[in-house]
Amino acid sequence: xxxxxxxxxxxxxxxxxxxxxxxxxxxxxxxxxxxxxxxxxxxxxxxxxxxxxxxxxxxxxxxxxxxxxxxxxxxxxxxxxxxxxxxxxxxxxxxxxxxxxxxxxxxxxxxxxxxxxxxxxxxxxxxxxxxxxxxxxxxxxxxxxxxxxxxxxxxxxxxxxxxxxxxxxxxxxxxxxxxxxxxxxxxxxxxxxxxxxxxxxxxxxxxxxxxxxxxxxxxxxxxxxxxxxxxxxxxxxxxxxxxxxxxxxxxxxxxxxxxxxxxxxxxxxxxxxxxxxxxxxxxxxxxxxxxxxxxxxxxxxxxxxxxxxxxxxxxxxxxxxxxxxxxxxxxxxxxxxxxxxxxxxxxxxxxxxxxxxxxxxxxxxxxxxxxx
Amino acid sequence: xxxxxxxxxxxxxxxxxxxxxxxxxxxxxxxxxxxxxxxxxxxxxxxxxxxxxxxxxxxxxxxxxxxxxxxxxxxxxxxxxxxxxxxxxxxxxxxxxxxxxxxxxxxxxxxxxxxxxxxxxxxxxxxxxxxxxxxxxxxxxxxxxxxxxxxxxxxxxxxxxxxxxxxxxxxxxxxxxxxxxxxxxxxxxxxxxxxxxxxxxxxxxxxxxxxxxxxxxxxxxxxxxxxxxxxxxxxxxxxxxxxxxxxxxxxxxxxxxxxxxxxxxxxxxxxxxxxxxxxxxxxxxxxxxxxxxxxxxxxxxxxxxxxxxxxxxxxxxxxxxxxxxxxxxxxxxxxxxxxxxxxxxxxxxxxxxxxxxxxxxxxxxxxxxxxxxxxxxxxxxxxxxxxxxxxxxxxxxxxxxxxxxxxxxxxxxxxxxxxxxxxxxxxxxxxxxxxxxxxxxxxxxxxxxxxxxxxxxxxxxxxxxxxxxxxxxxxxxxxxxxxxxxxxxxxxxxxxxxxxxxxxxxxxxxxxxxxxxxxxxxxxxxxxxxxxxxxxxxxxxxxxxxxxxxxxxxxxxxxxxxxxxx
Numbered sequence: 056x057x058x059x060x061x062x063x064x065x066x067x068x069x070x071x072x073x074x075x076x077x078x079x080x081x082x083x084x085x086x087x088x089x090x091x092x093x094x095x096x097x098x099x100x101x102x103x104x105x106x107x108x109x110x111x112x113x114x115x116x117x118x119x120x121x122x123x124x125x126x127x128x129x130x131x132x133x134x135x136x137x138x139x140x141x142x143x144x145x146x147x148x149x150x151x152x153x154x155x156x157x158x159x160x161x162x163x164x165x166x167x168x169x170x171x172x173x174x175x176x177x178x179x180x181x182x183x184x185x186x187x188x189x190x191x192x193x194x195x196x197x198x199x200x201x202x203x204x205x206x207x208x209x210x211x212x213x214x215x216x217x218x219x220x221x222x223x224x225x226x227x228x229x230x231x232x233x234x235x236x237x238x239x240x241x242x243x244x245x246x247x248x249x250x251x252x253x254x255x256x257x258x259x260x261x262x263x264x265x266x267x268x269x270x271x272x273x274x275x276x277x278x279x280x281x282x283x284x285x286x287x288x289x290x291x292x293x294x295x296x297x298x299x300x301x302x303x304x305x306x307x308x309x310x311x312x313x314x315x316x317x318x319x320x321x322x323x324x325x326x327x328x329x330x331x332x333x334x335x336x337x338x339x340x341x342x343x344x345x346x347x348x349x350x351x352x353x354x355x356x357x358x359x360x361x362x363x364x365x366x367x368x369x370x371x372x373x374x375x376x377x378x379x380x381x382x383x384x385x386x387x388x389x390x391x392x393x394x395x396x397x398x399x400x401x402x403x404x405x406x407x408x409x410x411x412x413x414x415x416x417x418x419x420x421x422x423x424x425x426x427x
Numbered sequence: 428x429x430x431x432x433x434x435x436x437x438x439x440x441x442x443x444x445x446x447x448x449x450x451x452x453x454x455x456x457x458x459x460x461x462x463x464x465x466x467x468x469x470x471x472x473x474x475x476x477x478x479x480x481x482x483x484x485x486x487x488x489x490x491x492x493x494x495x496x497x498x499x500x501x502x503x504x505x506x507x508x509x510x511x512x513x514x515x516x517x518x519x520x521x522x523x524x525x526x527x528x529x530x531x532x533x534x535x536x537x538x539x540x541x542x543x544x545x546x547x548x549x550x551x552x553x554x555x556x557x558x559x560x561x562x563x564x565x566x567x568x569x570x571x572x573x574x575x576x577x578x579x580x581x582x583x584x585x586x587x588x589x590x591x592x593x594x595x596x597x598x599x600x601x602x603x604x605x606x607x608x609x610x611x612x613x614x615x616x617x618x619x620x621x622x623x624x625x626x627x628x629x630x631x632x633x634x635x636x637x638x639x640x641x642x643x644x645x646x647x648x649x650x651x652x653x654x655x656x657x658x659x660x661x662x663x664x665x666x667x668x669x670x671x672x673x674x675x676x677x678x679x680x681x682x683x684x685x686x687x688x689x690x691x692x693x694x695x696x697x698x699x700x701x702x703x704x705x706x707x708x709x710x711x712x713x714x715x716x717x718x719x720x721x722x723x724x725x726x727x728x729x730x731x732x733x734x735x736x737x738x739x740x741x742x743x744x745x746x747x748x749x750x751x752x753x754x755x756x757x758x759x760x761x762x763x764x765x766x767x768x769x770x771x772x773x774x775x776x777x778x779x780x781x782x783x784x785x786x787x788x789x790x791x792x793x794x795x796x797x798x799x800x801x802x803x804x805x806x807x808x809x810x811x812x813x814x815x816x817x818x819x820x821x822x823x824x825x826x827x828x829x830x831x832x833x834x835x836x837x838x839x840x841x842x843x844x845x846x847x848x849x850x851x852x853x854x855x856x857x858x859x860x861x862x863x864x865x866x867x868x869x870x871x872x873x874x875x876x877x878x879x880x881x882x883x884x885x886x887x888x889x890x891x892x893x894x895x896x897x898x899x900x901x902x903x904x905x906x907x908x909x910x911x912x913x914x915x916x917x918x919x920x921x922x923x924x925x926x927x928x929x930x931x932x933x934x935x936x937x938x939x940x941x942x943x944x945x946x947x948x949x950x951x952x953x954x955x956x957x958x959x960x961x962x963x964x965x966x967x968x969x970x971x972x973x974x975x976x977x978x979x980x981x982x983x984x985x986x987x988x989x990x991x992x993x
Contacts, residue, residue: 118892144895157893161911170907171897218897228896 067258068129068148068225069094070115075124077110077282084110085121086282092226092260094129097252099261099269102279103305108262109230111279115260116151116228117144128226145174150224154231156215160204164195164214167203171222189221192251209240216248220255227252229261233268245271266306270294278302294354296341299427303352310358310397312336312351312422326351326424332393337369338422350425357421358399360388360407361414370422374415376407390415445814449826452811455869456832459844463694466687466847473684476850485688492671492689499667499693502585502656503649509589510649511642514596517742521597522604525725526735532743533601539594539746543930544587545947546966548658550750551578551587553757553959561753561765568766579663587655590746592648596641603637622726640707647700650693651837653933658954668693669839669933676843676937683847690840701835751967758963776964786965789944792860793929793969794976796945800867801925805917807868808875812883813909815876817891834873838933841870846937858940866938867928874927875920882916922977929973946972 070092077085085107092098100108113119114134115126123136128149133142150171159167168189172182190196193213198206203214212232219227232248233241249272252259263269269276270290278285278293278301286298297303300311314328314336321327326340328349338351365371377396378389385400388407392415399415407413467486471479489496520526521533554561555578566575577583611633615625653669660670668689675686728735757763760771780786814820815827833841845866849857856862890912894904910917932947939948946969954962 116892116896118895144892145898145900148898149896151893151896153889153893155887155889157887157889159890159894159908159912170894170899174898174900174903215893218893222897 066223066225067094067256069127070226070258070260071125071127071130072111072115073125073127075111075114075126076122077107077114077119078122084282085114087124088279088282088284090277090284090287092258094258095256097259097261097272097274099263099273099276100279101263101266101269101276101306102285103264105281106279107282108264108279110282112151112228112230112260112262115226116149117142117147148225149228150219150222150226151228151230152215152219152232154234156208156211156232156235158203158206158211158214158218160202162203163199164190164201164203164206165199167214168199168218168221170218175222185221186217189217192220192254193217193247208236209244212236212244216251220251220257223255224257227255227257227259229259229263231263232261234263234265241265241268248272278306280305296423297352297425299425300350300352303423303425308355308398308400309352310355311425312353314349314351316345316347316349325419330393332395334372334393335369336422337419338424339420340424343424343426345424350427351422352425353397353417353422355387355398355400356385357417358397359416360390360399360401361416362407362411364414365416367416370417370419372415374413376409376411376413379406379409442820444810445818445820448807448810449814449822452807452826452872453829455865456829456872459841459848459869460832460836461844462848463687463690463840463844466683466843467691469684469687473682474680476847478684485684486692488685489688489692495666495668495671495689498581498665499650501581502588502667503646505582505585506588506592506649506652507642507646509585510592510596510645511600511638513589513593513742514598514600514641514645515638517593517597517739518601518604520735520739522601523726524728524732524735526728526732526739528736529725532736532739535743535747536594536597538743539591541926542591542747542750543654544591544652545654545658545930545932545950546754546970547587547591547746547750548655549950549954549959549962549966550753551583552659553753553763553963554578554749555583559763561763564765579659579665581665584655584659584665585649587659588649588652592645592652593742593746595648596645599641599644600634600638603634603641607633636707640704643700643704643707647697647704647835650697650700651840651933653837653839654951657951661955669837672839672843673936676846686843690837690843694836694840697837698835754963754967757960758967760960763960763963776958776961777968779961780964780968785944785949786946786968789946789949790969790972792944793946794972796860796863796867797925797929797973797976799864800871800928801921803864804868804871804875804924805879805921808872808920809879809913809917811872812876812879816880816883817888830876831873833870836870838870838931839937842866842934842937845869845934858942860943863935863938863943863945866934867924867931870931870934871924871927875924878920878923879913879916882913882919886912925977926973929976930969 072091073089075085075088076083088107088111090098100111102108110119114121115128117133120141121134121136124134125132125136126134128147132140133147134140159170162170165186168186169182172185177185186199187196190199193216195210195213195217198210203211206214212235215232229248233244236244245268252272261269261272270293273290275287276290276293277287280301286293286302288296293302293306297306297309303309303311312328312330314330314334317327317329317335320335320337324340326338326345326349328336328338328351330336336351360374360376372392374390374392374397376388376390380387380389385402386406388399388401390397390399390413397415465478468481468483469475469478470482470484517536521529521536526532552560555563555576557563557574557577557579560574560576560578562576563574578587607630612625612629615629616622620628651669653673656665656667656670657673660666661674666674672686672689675682675689758776759773761773761775762771764771811826811830815823815830845862849862849865856865886909891904891908894908899907930947931945932951935945936948936951939945946965950962950965950969953965
């Protein structure tokens with residue numbers, strides 16, 4: 056079957072969220088969140104459960120009524136606390152993929168996908184063509200006539216996707232769409248969603264608690280905790296330059312090293328700390344303000360172990376391997392350094408034994424000053 | 428973004444409808460209660476409307492009826508104890524043991540509910556009245572003296588009530604036992620506790636709140652139950668509160684204020700019980716219900732399983748088979764006696780029942796009323812359920828309380844309030860079938876709501892939300908997603924409402940008039956004024972009519988589904 060021609064490109068829209076506050080009775084789920092999503096951009100709200108990311112998404116969708124703030128889609132306010140505006144979800148021109156898929160069990164796959172088109176009173180022949188196009192895009196071309204209740208989890212996820220984008224919404228919202236799939240399928244669908252986003256060019260807001268997912272599919276990531284934004288940045292900014300302990304810890308695994316500043320040793324814009332145990336650590340400040348006491352974050356993958364003393368001038372220390380945990384893709388070492396434990400992940404094939412004395416090396420670029 | 432310009436304001440559509448429907452339900456429920464209370468405070472001429480003077484005399488007068496309250500408590504306690512014991516036993520057998528034929532037995536356990544206390548009372552009166560009861564005839568035939576059993580005593584009445592309420596207790600207790608996470612018991616056994624210790628220390632404490640809740644619920648129902656006490660107690664002048672109220676209202680001159688005071692007291696007690704029940708069900712300590720569906724581990728009880736099967740079969744035989752056969756047997760006799768005699772058999776009772784104009788119109792009207800109650804009720808209660816459990820509209824919780832309110836009021840007491848309330852209503856519906864329709868819709872609100880809510884709560888909210896995100900308006904969503912998904916619940920509610928209305932007694936008996944007769948009160952009237960045999964024939968005809976009506980409706984519905992109109 057020849058692939059049906061894709062319909063005219065979607066009108067895509069920008070989103071602005073300003074000072075958003077959402078309350079559930081006494082509980083404040085979102086406490087003053089502000090961010091923008093440019094037209095065609097893919098932004099992910101990332102955070103642990105209960106951080107307010109889903110609530111924020113549902114407020115954009117119109118499924119939650121915020122207490123205050125403003126939400127604009129393409130410049131037009133869809134929610135505002137003053138003057139009071141609350142455009143109902145069905146009039147916001149958005150679409151959404153739900154965590155539970157929300158596939159209607161009493162309809163066929165075709166009817167599920169065609170729903171949004173029928174709502175828009177499109178002619179049946181045109182609907183048939185568009186549904187075929189959408190189902191082909193999610194690789195379900197042959198399953199249109201199947202009852203939706205007889206699908207596997209992965210297939211339901213694809214139907215949910217097709218249903219969400221088939222009517223070319225201005226914005227596509229994703230509420231943890233992959234969290235109910237097994238790990239392998241999740242990795243596969245992650246790529247597919249990214250590919251789909253690229254092809255359709257629809258503005259999207261994606262909610263997840265899964266770091267890899269966020270890193271893989273986003274143009275920008277917004278890290279949230281307790282209803283506030285902790286950091287906004289590109290995936291590499293978030294990963295390489297976490298702003299504070301929470302982000303460093305939540306986005307990947309990091310060692311935190313605290314110490315007193317040693318301005319006398321600082322050169323080339325470096326920040327130098329002396330740990331309580333006396334170790335001297337050189338790191339990067341990225342222009343962040345710094346007090347007398349400061350904190351570095353070092354990713355576990357950036358710590359290197361060596362048997363021989365390497366040639367580097369700074370950030371080389373002796374350490375002892377206490378525990379070695381083989382994890383397949385990498386080996387995790389728990390080493391004792393400066394009188395405290397550190398974790399280092401190595402992909403080298405040359406294992407170091409437990410109890411061995413080693414040298415621990417880290418590039419000062421990878422010791423990132425945190426703001427707290 | 429094409430529609431952003433329009434309808435910028437907070438959506439008024441569903442909200443307005445909700446206010447209207449919620450308000451209508453509130454009026455249906457609360458309006459009669461106001462009049463009930465008003466009547467109970469009337470101290471002037473008992474017949475005066477509105478009351479000439481107000482006071483608490485009717486309440487301070489109640490101790491005169493102390494023996495009636497005592498009777499009520501004795502009957503209710505005895506019946507509750509028996510019903511809960513039955514429900515617990517059957518619940519344990521059918522949800523926790525490997526008794527043979529478990530699935531089929533579970534289905535059959537609904538039958539006692541359909542037999543209804545009235546039919547049970549009629550049948551047991553034939554079986555166990557001290558003089559002519561079949562069992563006592565047999566007893567004397569084998570040389571016994573006097574009588575073996577007497578169902579006209581408080582314990583006899585309680586026994587008949589318990590047989591039928593037992594299936595309600597079973598449903599409630601069985602649900603608790605099923606929803607218990609079997610790993611809680613397994614954990615105990617893994618830690619070295621034996622089966623008995625596990626049962627005593629883990630299983631019992633876990634199901635106890637559920638059993639207690641069921642007991643309170645059943646007790647409240649027993650306090651307000653009417654038909655068994657009426658049929659079995661009235662001939663020997665044994666009164667409980669509901670039958671005493673009925674007597675006060677139907678005697679000449681009627682004692683409305685006094686009856687109202689009794690109704691208010693009964694209602695206050697029941698309301699407290701239902702409140703306690705809801706507290707128990709909702710409290711956090713009642714954590715066996717986790718919302719997950721467990722396949723409860725059936726205990727292998729070895730050879731005992733055949734004895735347990737026998738217990739189940741005996742219960743069903745006593746509660747269902749025996750009453751129906753008894754009525755059938757009596758209905759084809761000239762004079763109901765236990766030993767068959769060829770010249771005693773006759774079909775005259777059926778001929779008489781069918782030729783009586785009163786019976787024919789009453790049956791016909793009942794079926795129409797059932798049809799109307801079920802159809803309007805499903806719409807009304809479906810919408811209320813959606814509003815309470817789905818819409819997140821403000822005030823939904825309050826509406827739930829109001830709508831579930833009739834649960835705490837005996838139907839007879841409710842009807843009493845309506846009697847007065849609608850008497851002064853500007854549109855003359857008093858004494859017509861319209862009043863009965865309104866009464867049924869009111870008293871069956873909790874029944875319909877619970878049935879529909881059970882299905883509605885299983886439907887994930889996101890199924891509706893995703894339709895909304897596809898751009899569907901409220902009406903379109905309702906039509907294409909919510910309603911089709913609710914269909915099983917709506918059909919179940921329709922059937923329950925239909926059956927319940929056609930066989931309703933407590934509310935109907937006060938609200939029927941010369942121009943509005945329905946079948947169940949007609950049967951009771953026949954029981955008191957004509958022959959037992961004729962009454963048995965009428966009761967069976969009613970059951971048959973319900974069955975035929977349902978079969979017809981199903982056939983028509985299936986035809987319609989196969990050949991949808993153009």
